[in-house]
Structure formats: structure tokens, C-alpha cells
Amino acid sequence: MPSSTRESASSETPERGRSYGELVWRQFRREHLAIVGLALIILLFLVAMGAPLLASNKPVLARVDGQWQAPLLRELFAPSPETPELFLERLFNFGLVTLLASLLLVLPVWGIVCIVRRRWRAVVGARHALPLRMGAAWIALGIVAAACMVPFFTVQSRLDNTDYRAALADAAKRPGNFALWPVVRYGPFESSGTPFQPPGREHTLGTDRSGRDVLARLIHGSRVSLSVGFLSVAVAVALGLFVGSLSAYHGGRVDLVLQRVVEVVICFPTFLLILTIMAFVDKRSIFNVMLVIGLTGWTGIARLVRGQMLGEKAKDYITAARALGAGSWRIIFRHLLPNSIAPVLVSATFGVAGAILTESGLSFLGFGVRPPTASWGELLNQAQTWPTGYWWLTIWPGVMIFLTVTVYNLVGEGLRDALDPRMKA
Amino acid sequence: MLKVESVNLLQVKDLHTSFHTLDGIARAVDGVSFEVGEGETVGLVGESGCGKSVTALSILRLVDAPGRIESGEILLRGRNLLTLPKKEMRAVRGGQISMIFQEPMTSLNPVFTIGDQVIEAVRLHQKLGVAEARQEAIEMLRKVGIPSPEQRIDSYPHQLSGGMKQRVMIAMALVCRPSLLIADEPTTALDVTIQAEILDLLAALQGELKMAVLLITHNLGIVAGMARRVVVMYAGKVAESAETADLFENPRHPYTMLLFKAVPRLDTPRLSRLEDIKGVVPNPKRWPAGCRFHPRCPYAIEKCSRQEPPLEEKRPNHWAACWVLK
Numbered sequence A: 001m002p003s004s005t006r007e008s009a010s011s012e013t014p015e016r017g018r019s020y021g022e023l024v025w026r027q028f029r030r031e032h033l034a035i036v037g038l039a040l041i042i043l044l045f046l047v048a049m050g051a052p053l054l055a056s057n058k059p060v061l062a063r064v065d066g067q068w069q070a071p072l073l074r075e076l077f078a079p080s081p082e083t084p085e086l087f088l089e090r091l092f093n094f095g096l097v098t099l100l101a102s103l104l105l106v107l108p109v110w111g112i113v114c115i116v117r118r119r120w121r122a123v124v125g126a127r128h129a130l131p132l133r134m135g136a137a138w139i140a141l142g143i144v145a146a147a148c149m150v151p152f153f154t155v156q157s158r159l160d161n162t163d164y165r166a167a168l169a170d171a172a173k174r175p176g177n178f179a180l181w182p183v184v185r186y187g188p189f190e191s192s193g194t195p196f197q198p199p200g201r202e203h204t205l206g207t208d209r210s211g212r213d214v215l216a217r218l219i220h221g222s223r224v225s226l227s228v229g230f231l232s233v234a235v236a237v238a239l240g241l242f243v244g245s246l247s248a249y250h251g252g253r254v255d256l257v258l259q260r261v262v263e264v265v266i267c268f269p270t271f272l273l274i275l276t277i278m279a280f281v282d283k284r285s286i287f288n289v290m291l292v293i294g295l296t297g298w299t300g301i302a303r304l305v306r307g308q309m310l311g312e313k314a315k316d317y318i319t320a321a322r323a324l325g326a327g328s329w330r331i332i333f334r335h336l337l338p339n340s341i342a343p344v345l346v347s348a349t350f351g352v353a354g355a356i357l358t359e360s361g362l363s364f365l366g367f368g369v370r371p372p373t374a375s376w377g378e379l380l381n382q383a384q385t386w387p388t389g390y391w392w393l394t395i396w397p398g399v400m401i402f403l404t405v406t407v408y409n410l411v412g413e414g415l416r417d418a419l420d421p422r423m424k425a
Numbered sequence B: 001m002l003k004v005e006s007v008n009l010l011q012v013k014d015l016h017t018s019f020h021t022l023d024g025i026a027r028a029v030d031g032v033s034f035e036v037g038e039g040e041t042v043g044l045v046g047e048s049g050c051g052k053s054v055t056a057l058s059i060l061r062l063v064d065a066p067g068r069i070e071s072g073e074i075l076l077r078g079r080n081l082l083t084l085p086k087k088e089m090r091a092v093r094g095g096q097i098s099m100i101f102q103e104p105m106t107s108l109n110p111v112f113t114i115g116d117q118v119i120e121a122v123r124l125h126q127k128l129g130v131a132e133a134r135q136e137a138i139e140m141l142r143k144v145g146i147p148s149p150e151q152r153i154d155s156y157p158h159q160l161s162g163g164m165k166q167r168v169m170i171a172m173a174l175v176c177r178p179s180l181l182i183a184d185e186p187t188t189a190l191d192v193t194i195q196a197e198i199l200d201l202l203a204a205l206q207g208e209l210k211m212a213v214l215l216i217t218h219n220l221g222i223v224a225g226m227a228r229r230v231v232v233m234y235a236g237k238v239a240e241s242a243e244t245a246d247l248f249e250n251p252r253h254p255y256t257m258l259l260f261k262a263v264p265r266l267d268t269p270r271l272s273r274l275e276d277i278k279g280v281v282p283n284p285k286r287w288p289a290g291c292r293f294h295p296r297c298p299y300a301i302e303k304c305s306r307q308e309p310p311l312e313e314k315r316p317n318h319w320a321a322c323w324v325l326k
Helices: A020-028 A032-049 A071-077 A086-124 A134-154 A164-171 A214-250 A252-266 A270-280 A286-313 A316-323 A328-364 A376-385 A391-418 B052-059 B086-092 B114-125 B130-143 B162-174 B192-209 B220-226 B244-249 B254-261
Strands: A061-064 A067-069 A178-180 B008-021 B024-037 B041-045 B067-076 B097-100 B180-184 B212-217 B229-234 B237-243 B312-315 B318-320
Touching (some): A032 A086, A032 A214, A032 A391, A061 A164, A071 A086, A071 A134, A164 A178, A214 A286, A214 A328, A214 A376, A214 A391, A252 A286, A270 A286, A270 A328, A286 A328, A316 A328, A316 B097, A316 B162, A328 A391, A376 A391, B008 B052, B008 B212, B024 B041, B024 B212, B024 B237, B041 B052, B041 B220, B052 B067, B052 B180, B052 B212, B114 B130, B130 B162, B162 B192, B180 B192, B192 B212, B192 B220, B212 B220, B220 B244, B237 B244, B237 B254
Parallel strands (some): B041 B229, B097 B180
Antiparallel strands (some): A061 A067, B008 B024, B008 B067
């Protein structure tokens, strides 16, 4: 057998290696601003998901004269009114329900498992680990999510115009009655005050031109803004990765043609294109906006991927993989992509910020979401008539847009620094 | 061409590979023929830029655009690899012919564990489950001398030294028991003690797996120790080809002779100068007319610049392409 191995590590057992992701995460944790940004993004998404629990004109739970009511539940499973963005509402509601359900169900189970594990280790010893894997947790989560989907298909939508505020205020005078309300007791669609009411005790951030509560609309509007950023960039990244990797891997004529296509698409003015398309489409919805932002925004990513991959492709491990008989798809997806993905991630984070800005601009011009759907840009649009007078319609959504875009940019920059090629293990 | 006792595993016949660039055609490999018998080690020797690596890549059909294999035949057990459909060629790569590279630092994918990569190599050619393939990979890592492979298999390439990485590369190349291993300067990037270990390892594994090795190197010492026969390449052509001992004792091509003189030796007087070969390998886009070595050759006669010398059998089993030396 082969001679003794002098360069081997001295016999201590080697530590489990850190994967590339772990290394990046370690580096990313040192970027304090980016960590704050990441926390804020998570918070924003939690707010967007929990919007019905934060602002609604229906109580979460109420007990009126011995009867339990939960009028918000129907609203949650079957959102009304019918807007083109209903799918989005359902998506976020589903996320919320799944999150709550898994917190209620999985976490206690997980806690028990952890305790059992510790006991097990104490008794049996660490050598024979309890045969439980993270996989089990994922499967449990999947089951919970599937179960949470059921009511979304079974619960019928019904317009519930009961004035719970008035009814429950009456009921509250009688003993034994109680109601658990969302933080803001106004829904995003109801006219609960007089138009253009400045911020005050009744409506913390004021009301808009239809007398709707601005805070409620801000909270619900975050759903549109965040998902525009996310989904349009997802479209752009998918397309960009596909075109970029084909271009880099095949090279030659394929590369030539694809790069000319990229150059043509780069010339499209995104904003004007969306305006034109929105003017022609009869069922205007936010999904058109996402699609167009995605379909025009992939070019930068395609070029990034191509450049990165051309560099990686020249390295020996690609030749080695080919010499082992790997096919082209395997080489692209298993070997080239993971090594070229880093700058794409950074670019995508910045892209999210850009897409949110684009959507706000469109809604500001009145080409974004259709009423009565709330979005930050739509609030800005309402302030157009008298921006200084209705300052609360300018400031609050402006602050939200500014904050979100800044936060995404901070994360992007942190990611860029963390992925720096000079990074060392 | 060369008669060997053993059955011919690989026959390269009149291989031409060239690169079509904007400023001309570079004929990197220009009519190379040689053979490798079953279980035999053949050294492929020459300066940088004389077409050794392109020959190796041509055998596996891995020459990238703008490079192109223009003509010739590469027969593996009589089957021409150059006319094989892509899918069958993929089965040959790594299955019957494997290759290891010069630079172990960049020859492993940095984002996967070495286990992932060896397992991938197994599963590309054998229908095995992940668990079985992992077992196979651990066995192979043990064979190439990775200590405690059960744990090491989960290491990332950056956790290993250069010598260890080269061992992993060898494991990946050999895990499917190929009948031919092309080793393209397998030890050039390693330091001397580890070079010796890797070469010992290759020799041991060669005996165990009964495979042939095409050893590409510019290190004549390695060739002397490992190869049974040597093919000396110069400027895209075979200059000389003979049994190793015969070649070292009695070189029949001026290039080979000068190569030997350029190797530092312990038995020469201390103050004597180490001789080098004047000049550099010519540009492959403009090979010199006649014998391609004649501008650098001290023995060159007038005929050398006009007519290209054919590869002739100067002595039994000893072929060389030279007008002057008989």
C-alpha cells in the first residue's frame, strides 16, 4: 500500500469543515449595519404577513354574552373584497397562518426533542446520537403547512359589514364580555373617518381622501411593496442565470447571439415600457408590473453570471469534472453556478430595492395597483393635490419606502463585503 | 509504429489538433502517433509549449474552441474515440480513461466537500446508491493514503494540503477503475518529498488496478523512474520514441541529447556550466520549415532547413526523426 503520509494532519480528528455558506455567514455577522438591515427586513416581512392581526376592523377574538366569535378568521382565510391582488393577500395570509401554526405546534415538540436529546446524551453518551435529524423538523413543517392550506380552499368568502367597533363597544358595558382587538382597529378599506383628517388621537397617522386610516393602509400596503421587490427580482434572477450560464458555457455563436439579445433588452426603458403595457392591459394588476420589471431587469444579472462563469470555467476543476465524464447540465448547475452565484446575490438585493422604487413610482403616477388595494406609492399619489398640506400622506409612505430601500441596500453591501474574494477561512 | 509485446490499449495515429485564432492557425499537435500498451507506463516528455497537454486533452476530446481536432485516429482497444457519439464519449471519460492535473489547488470544486466530489465521480459511472457510493469513496480515499477517511471525507478542499488534494484527485480519477490514467504533470506543483510520495502512490495503484499510465512531464528524472517507454515531443511532433533505458543510454535525436545535458547532475565537475538549449520553442503559428528543431540544433546541416525528417527506426524499437544522427 502507499507509503506513509507525512503531510497528513497529525492524528487529531479533523473538525467538521465549514461549508461556503457557513463561511459567508460568519463574515456577514461582522457587518453590524447589514445585520441591523437584515433584522429590519425580517421585521418588515413579519409586519406584512401579520397585517390582518395588526390592523383590522374585526376583533381577533370576542366573547359576547357567552358566545365566542372570531370574525377575523374568515377574513384571514377568504380575504375580501375582490381585488386583482387577492392572490397576494392569500399568499401572505397563508404565510401568517403557517407561521403561527408552526410556532404553536412545532416549537413545543422541538423543545421536547431538545430536552430528550440532552437527557439521552447524559445517559447514553454523545457517541450514539439520538437518530433525529433536522429533516424531521422540515417534514413536520411541511405537514403543518399542508394542513394550513385546507381552510384557504374550504372557507367561503362573505362580505361582513358588521360594525364590530360599535357592537362590541355596546357589549363591553355588560359584564363578562371581552374582545381582543388588533393594534389598529381600522381595516385598510373602510372609511372610518372624514377625508384628509390630519394625524390625531382617533387616527394616529391621519386619514386619506376617502377617510381611510393611513396607518392601516401603510401596514397592508407593505405587502404589495415587499412582494413586488421579491417576485420581480426572482423573475429577473431566474432569467439572468439561465441566459448567462448558457452564454458562458457554450460560448461561440450562442454567446454572440445571447449577448446581442441582452444588449437589445438593456435599451428598453423599463418605466416607459411598464406605462405602455399598463395602458393596454385591461385587467391591470400588480403582477403585470412584477413581470415587466423582471423581464427587463435580467440583463445585468445575465452579464454578471456570464463574466463570473467565464472566469470559473477556465479553472482546472471544470476540466477535471469534464474529464470524469460529467455532462454539460451537471457542470453548469453543480460546478459553475454555485461558484458564480455570489455576485448575483448582491446584485439581486440591490435589485429588490430598485424594484420597490419602481413600483412606488408607478403607483404614484396611478399606474400601479388599482383601488382599493393599498400600497405606499398609492398613498403618495393621493398627496399629489396638495403635498405640503396633506403632509401625512407624503411623509409616512415616503419614510417607509426610504427605510425599505435603504435597508435592502445595507444588506446588499454587507453581503458584498462578506463575499469578498479575499475572504479567508 | 512501435512494436510492444503487450496488447495495445491506446493507439494515437497521426493526430492533428490546431487552434483557429484571429491571427492564424496554431498547429499545436501536428501529426503525433504513439501507442500505450495494457498496464504500461509511457512517458510523454518535452518543453513547455510543445503540445504535450493538448495531446492529452485531445485523447479525451476535451479541446475547447477555438481548438479543434483536425484529423487522425485515437483508438482505445481498437475503438476510434474521435467518431464516438458524445454520450458514449462521456462514459469513456472517467470510466475507461481518467486524467489528473498539474494544479491540485484549483482541481477541486471549492464549494463541495471532497466526499461529494468523489461520490459524484462514482455515481457518474456506476449505478450505486448514495450510501454505497460513499462507502466506495471512503475505500478509495483510504487506498490513496488519506488518513481517517471516514472523517476526512467531509472536509472541504481548502482544509487540505496540496499533496492531500492531489491524493483526492487521484482517488476521483481512479475510483471507477479506468484502464488508462493520463497524468498531466501530476507532481509539478508539489514540493519534492511529496512528489516522491505521490509517484510511489501512483506506481502502487497502477500495479494494484492493472492500468496503463500516460505520464506527461518535463522532468526526466520522473520518467527514468516510472516509465517503460518514452515519447519525446518537440514543436507538436514526436522527435524520438524508445524504451526508457535505451533512450537514456543512446539518444538518437539532438533535442533529446540536449535535454539530458540540461539536467543538473551530481557527477559533473562543480564549476562546469549547466548547458541549456539555446532559444525557445517556436511559435506554433509559424513552425520553422524543414526540421522544426534546426534553428536551435548544433548539428544542423543545410538539408535540415529544407526537408522535414521522417520518424525512422534507427535501432530496433528506437525511433527518431533526424537527418544527421543515424
